[in-house]
Amino acid sequence: MRVEPHRQHGQGRISLLRSLWYHSQTEAREDVEAGRSITLPVQSTVPPLLQVLRRLALALIVLAATTLIVYLDRSGYRDSSDGSVDFLDAAYYATVTLSTTGYGDITPVSDGARLINILVITPLRVLFLIILVGTTLEILTERTRRQVRIHRWRSRLRRHIVVIGYGTKGRHAVRTLVGQGVPRHRIVVVDAQRKAADIAADDGLVAVSGDATRSETLLKAELPLASQVIVAPQRDDTATLITLTARQLNPHATIVAAVREDENAPLLKQSGADTVVTTSSSAGRLLGVAMASPAVARTLEDLMTLGSRLDLVDRPVAPEEVGLAPRACAELVLAVVRDAQLLGHDDPRLGELRAGDRLIVVSRALPQPSED
Incomplete structure (x- = not known):
C-alpha cells in the first residue's frame, strides 16, 4: 500500500509531538516525586501565622468599612422586621453581603444606596473573598513555585x-x-x-x-x-x-x-x-600528640581548621615559582603533586618546580566569610 509523502510527514509530526508530550510528562512526574524529599535552601518569607493574622486584619477592616458605609446611608435601606436599620443591622447586612449569603431581609431601597452597592460594596465583596481564599491560593502558588525551583535546580x-x-x-x-x-x-x-x-x-x-x-x-x-x-x-x-x-x-x-x-x-x-x-x-593520634606536646597539638588543630592562624592549602604553582626549588618559595612547601604522584619537599626526584605542579603549602589564614 502506497502512503503519500504529506501523510508520512504528518505522522512524523504527530510522533514528535507525542514524544515531546511524554518527555514533559515524565519530567513533571520526576519533579513532583523529587519534591517530596528535596529540601531547597530557605528563602526569606513571612511566617504562616503572620500571614493569617494579616489577612484576618484586612478582612476585619473591609467588614468595618462596609458596616460604616451602610450605617451612614441607613435611611436608604429597609429592614423587613421593623423597617429601620441601626448599627447592628448595618453590621449584619455587611456580613451577609460580603460573605455572599444574602438573606434578603435587609435591602437597599433608595437609588443612592443601590448605587453605593454597585460601585463600593460589590468591589469590597470581591476583595473580601480574595482575602478569604488567599491562604489556599498562597499554598497552590507556593507549591507550583517550589516545583519550578526544583526543576530549574535539577536542569542546571x-x-x-x-x-x-x-x-x-x-x-x-x-x-x-x-x-x-x-x-x-x-x-x-x-x-x-x-x-x-x-x-x-x-x-x-x-x-x-x-x-x-x-x-x-x-x-x-x-x-x-x-x-x-x-x-x-x-x-x-x-x-x-x-x-x-x-x-x-x-x-x-x-x-x-x-x-x-x-x-x-x-x-x-x-x-x-x-x-x-x-x-x-x-583522634587517638591527636590525643597522644596533645599529651606529649600541647603546642604541637594546637598547631595541628590550626592546620586542620580552616580560618585559624595557619592553613594547609593545595594550590597550583605560580608562574614566577616555575624553575625554583621548593625551599625558595615564599610559603612553606610541604609536598608537590606531579603527574598524580605526591612527592615530599625533600624528595630527590622533585628538583625544580614545573608548570602544572600543585603545591601543598602552609599559608597564613585568610578571613573567612560570615555564616549570615
Missing part, C-alpha cells in the same frame, strides 16, 4: 559535590568546602533524617532526605553528574554500602569516605573509595 546541576551525612563530620566538611571557595549551590546534602535535611536547608544548601544506600535517593541528588562525593554516615557498614552504590552510579567521581575503625578502611577502598579517613585513629 553539573559537576557538583554530594555530601552524604550531615552530622558532625558532614557539617565540618561542608564548612571547610565553603571556606575554600566552593559555592553553596554546588553542594548537595543527603541524609536519612528529615531534621538534618532541614538544618542543611537552613544553612543555604539543597538537601535530599532518604536512605543513601538506595539508588533512587542518590539519583535525586543527581549523583551520576557529580564530580566529588563525601561519604560521612555514622556507621561503617552504612558507609560501605553507600560507597558501593555511589561508585556504581558514577564510576568517575572522586569519593572520600570516613570510617570509625582502621580495619574497615581496606573494605571502603575495595568498595570504590579513593580516599578513606579513619576518624577514631586520627
Whole structure:
C-alpha cells in the first residue's frame, strides 16, 4: 500500500509531538516525586501565622468599612422586621453581603444606596473573598513555585559535590568546602533524617532526605553528574554500602569516605573509595600528640581548621615559582603533586618546580566569610 509523502510527514509530526508530550510528562512526574524529599535552601518569607493574622486584619477592616458605609446611608435601606436599620443591622447586612449569603431581609431601597452597592460594596465583596481564599491560593502558588525551583535546580546541576551525612563530620566538611571557595549551590546534602535535611536547608544548601544506600535517593541528588562525593554516615557498614552504590552510579567521581575503625578502611577502598579517613585513629593520634606536646597539638588543630592562624592549602604553582626549588618559595612547601604522584619537599626526584605542579603549602589564614 502506497502512503503519500504529506501523510508520512504528518505522522512524523504527530510522533514528535507525542514524544515531546511524554518527555514533559515524565519530567513533571520526576519533579513532583523529587519534591517530596528535596529540601531547597530557605528563602526569606513571612511566617504562616503572620500571614493569617494579616489577612484576618484586612478582612476585619473591609467588614468595618462596609458596616460604616451602610450605617451612614441607613435611611436608604429597609429592614423587613421593623423597617429601620441601626448599627447592628448595618453590621449584619455587611456580613451577609460580603460573605455572599444574602438573606434578603435587609435591602437597599433608595437609588443612592443601590448605587453605593454597585460601585463600593460589590468591589469590597470581591476583595473580601480574595482575602478569604488567599491562604489556599498562597499554598497552590507556593507549591507550583517550589516545583519550578526544583526543576530549574535539577536542569542546571553539573559537576557538583554530594555530601552524604550531615552530622558532625558532614557539617565540618561542608564548612571547610565553603571556606575554600566552593559555592553553596554546588553542594548537595543527603541524609536519612528529615531534621538534618532541614538544618542543611537552613544553612543555604539543597538537601535530599532518604536512605543513601538506595539508588533512587542518590539519583535525586543527581549523583551520576557529580564530580566529588563525601561519604560521612555514622556507621561503617552504612558507609560501605553507600560507597558501593555511589561508585556504581558514577564510576568517575572522586569519593572520600570516613570510617570509625582502621580495619574497615581496606573494605571502603575495595568498595570504590579513593580516599578513606579513619576518624577514631586520627583522634587517638591527636590525643597522644596533645599529651606529649600541647603546642604541637594546637598547631595541628590550626592546620586542620580552616580560618585559624595557619592553613594547609593545595594550590597550583605560580608562574614566577616555575624553575625554583621548593625551599625558595615564599610559603612553606610541604609536598608537590606531579603527574598524580605526591612527592615530599625533600624528595630527590622533585628538583625544580614545573608548570602544572600543585603545591601543598602552609599559608597564613585568610578571613573567612560570615555564616549570615
